[in-house]
Amino acid sequence: MSLPLMSSASSNRSQADALAGGAAYAARRTGSGDAIGPTTLLCASGRGGSGTTLISALLAVAAAGEGHRVLLIDADDFVGPLAMTLGVTPRASWQDLRGGRVSPADVATPVSTTLTLVAGGAARLAGEGAPQLTSAERKACLRRLSALSEGMDLVVIDCGARLESVLAAITPHSGERLVAIASGADPVGLASTYALCKAVATRHGALPVELLVNRLEGSEAARCFDAIDAGARQFLGLSLRLAGAIPADPTLDAALRKGMTFADAAAGSPAAVAAHDVVTRALTVRPLSRSGV
Template sequence: MSVLMSPPRGTAPLSQADGVFGGRTGAAHSGGVTTLLVASGRGGAGSTLLSALLAVSAAGEGKRVLLIDADDFVGPLALTLGVTPRASWSDLRGGRATPLDVATPVSATLTLVAGGAARLSDAGAMSTPLNAAERKACMRRVSTLAESMDLVVVDCGARLDAVLGAITPHGAERLVAISAGSDPVGLAATYALCKAVVQKHSALPVDVLVNRHEGSDAARCYDAIDAGARQFLGLTLRLAGAIPADPTLDAALRAGMPFPDAAAGSPAAVAAHDVVMRVLAGRTPSRSGA
């Protein structure tokens, strides 16, 4: 697979291109709805923020988006988006809720499946952590909500069990590995995530989305991870794009501004919009200036 380098600025037009990516038409050919499993090799890389930006950007273009918070401990996406869900996906354990019970409308085109602790279960069940089989079973039930969607974004955070539990798998599903550090430890963490996932799901395509870096800095981050994957895993990674550091957005969110208002027009949101539009159009970014 050829890897190109820097996304063109501006908004890429939507198309229903066939291939690995694709909207409703592409999903029919690849056996599922386009699904992005957003994950990081270490905490603090920004998977929750980027998951929200990707989902909100696609929903703003009229695409029907299902956003899933795969964290069954904290579940930060509901707080980020300013909604109060009645139930979380962990309430699906034991049949205490249906998939529709855990679907929280955020807008006309965006639906959130919240994470965090169970809300409808009895106290004893709520205190018992999900095991791997239960997590997988709950996620399979959640996946039925995707049938009416154009895009699914899953925030898996930095937990490998959350990533593995969220993999369905199907032909239109991809791991989006977030790299937020150009330091050796950060790069190694992203590589380790890719390695751990492909060892169990060798056919799962892997993209690298570089966070808090632009241009040649982002390109160097991607190149370092891709070189390791090629040499030791025989795996070619794809560069999904780069999201710049955005202190204004960070400050607005810390001040309590509603997410859509804080993100609107921000550099990070514009870059995330470019990324998700290319995903839905089935296009790769160009390599100069990533």
């Protein structure tokens, strides 16, 4: 899996193409009143350390490597780890959108000809000491990023383990789904993933929910999914879909520790192969409705 490098000229053309018509996107509607948008994966977990950043990067790089135009958004308020993971230096983060200081195009950082990153973390243009965003400001900033989605095939949003980030990132539109990441079949892991599904379903009952099992595979991943799905069906009336499973991958971890770029380290690794399967299904299979159909 490799990402084509871009010259500054091709970068500008790619950005211009991706951003063209962004204002029209926000106003476009289907006959049912739902906004039309690209396939959007809200990657989130119920507890820290579940691997949302790594999985978000794997999914985005896998799709971009196949030629799909991908927007990757780091919804983290404080650190913004995706920029470091992908080895880019953003000029601004999405928090810089507060107060209209910059436009959505100004917070888009090209990673390759097919992958664009919107960095997270603190505002970079406001200087030190800028106040933290309120919940309303966070939601407003993230929703302004819808202008960048025009022309994209896939949007991946790393929401981390903060419910507030998940709720702020929900647009909603017909291509959107929550990808709840479960990182273990232990009681705490199962309970935290179920709690995430419950919290989102309570507030956004129509949002499809899929489960992605991290660091497990085969029968262990299936048991993890079955346990959470059974609880969701019984107590929430919510049908989950298994998005897939990403195995533990020491080879990827070792390559990253040696300083390899993310795309090179991921190429051909077990985790990247599994992520490719997940994102291929996501781009070809419509999400389940709340009723499971």
